[in-house]
Amino acid sequence: MATLVKKIQLSWWDRLYFPSVLKGMWITWGHFIRQILTPTSKRFTIQYPEMKKEMPEGYRGLHELKQFEDGSIKCVACFMCQEACPARCITIEAEEFSDLNFTQGFEEKRPKVFKIDMLRCIYCGMCEEACPKDAIWLRKDYELAAYDRLSLNYGKWDLMNTYADTDGKPIQTESSELPPSPPRNFVTM
Ligand code: SF4
Ligand code: SF4
Numbered sequence: 001m002a003t004l005v006k007k008i009q010l011s012w013w014d015r016l017y018f019p020s021v022l023k024g025m026w027i028t029w030g031h032f033i034r035q036i037l038t039p040t041s042k043r044f045t046i047q048y049p050e051m052k053k054e055m056p057e058g059y060r061g062l063h064e065l066k067q068f069e070d071g072s073i074k075c076v077a078c079f080m081c082q083e084a085c086p087a088r089c090i091t092i093e094a095e096e097f098s099d100l101n102f103t104q105g106f107e108e109k110r111p112k113v114f115k116i117d118m119l120r121c122i123y124c125g126m127c128e129e130a131c132p133k134d135a136i137w138l139r140k141d142y143e144l145a146a147y148d149r150l151s152l153n154y155g156k157w158d159l160m161n162t163y164a165d166t167d168g169k170p171i172q173t174e175s176s177e178l179p180p181s182p183p184r185n186f187v188t189m
Contacts, residue, residue: 053142060123060138063116065159071172073160074135077109081127081136089120090127098181112180114156118144139163 013019035043046053055061066074077094093113125138141162146152154162160172 055140055142059140059142060125060128062118062139062141062144062162063121063127063154063159064137064139064162065114065156066135066137067160067172071170071176072178073110073156074133075111075114075131076133076135077111077114078132080130080132084126084130086124086126087120087122089117091115091117095180097178110180111156114159116154116159118152118154119149141166 035045068074077092079092079094082090082092091113092111092115094109095112097108097110123138127136128138136159139162144152157173163169164171
């Protein structure tokens, strides 16, 4: 159904326009001067990137795939996060893996491929909620920039190293990973 929109008649004062411009400038200068007089620690504006904003508790920033102390990945490729993701931006391929160091204590799977398309992610935290192994966390880093779209399709190693600098941890690479288990021969009856 069509709606009639009433045309607003401007008064002669409105049609002068200058008072509105001056009023806008008054507000802008007011903010400007207040910012200058406020101590740096209490200002809303920060000198980014030299200064970083401290994000509040519960903020959902970039993901991290968590590791055990020996650097092995906690994820067991159960696909729960992929299923829970409303944006369908997680891709996982599993491989069989026996942890020879017995970090996890039993035979498991692990992700051969684990990708998150950061451009599709809506940072809802459902993957974190769904994970039974506490293996994926959304932490507080919010710096996400790249020169092309493909670079924002983060892989397993990107996700394991997202917070390596912040936590002072060594960078994990494919070469530091234990090889996958050889395929097992199943006896069929
Ligand atoms: S934060 Fe939400 S949208 Fe992003 S990967 Fe996790 S479940 Fe998917
Ligand atoms: S991150 Fe968690 S939920 Fe996702 S596949 Fe790995 S263990 Fe499963």
